[in-house]
Amino acid sequence: MLWERERLGSTGIGRGTAIPHGKLPKLDRLLGIFARLERPIDYDAVDDLPVDLIFVLLAPDGAGADHLKALADDFAAPAQSRHLR
Numbered sequence: 001m002l003w004e005r006e007r008l009g010s011t012g013i014g015r016g017t018a019i020p021h022g023k024l025p026k027l028d029r030l031l032g033i034f035a036r037l038e039r040p041i042d043y044d045a046v047d048d049l050p051v052d053l054i055f056v057l058l059a060p061d062g063a064g065a066d067h068l069k070a071l072a073d074d075f076a077a078p079a080q081s082r083h084l085r
Contacts, residue, residue, distance in 0.1 A: 012045025021057040
């Protein structure tokens with residue numbers, strides 16, 4: 001499901017950060033998983049930089065998209081990226 005979403009467009013939002021996300025029919029609440037990679041990976045991010053901070057977000061089928069914008073705004077902030085590294 002995450003790979004299908006990535007084919008629509010990269011979720012690499014810049015500054016070494018990606019937020020792959022998708023919806024699962026049997027999920028009853030939001031679920032997030034954060035990973036800081038030891039070595040950055042190519043991710044086709046908007047700024048062409050490799051990614052080392054990944055936050056996977058899974059949502060129930062009926063969820064809207066407001067949580068994605070808030071999450072992207074938080075993770076795209078330079079101070080937040082520095083803090084997580």
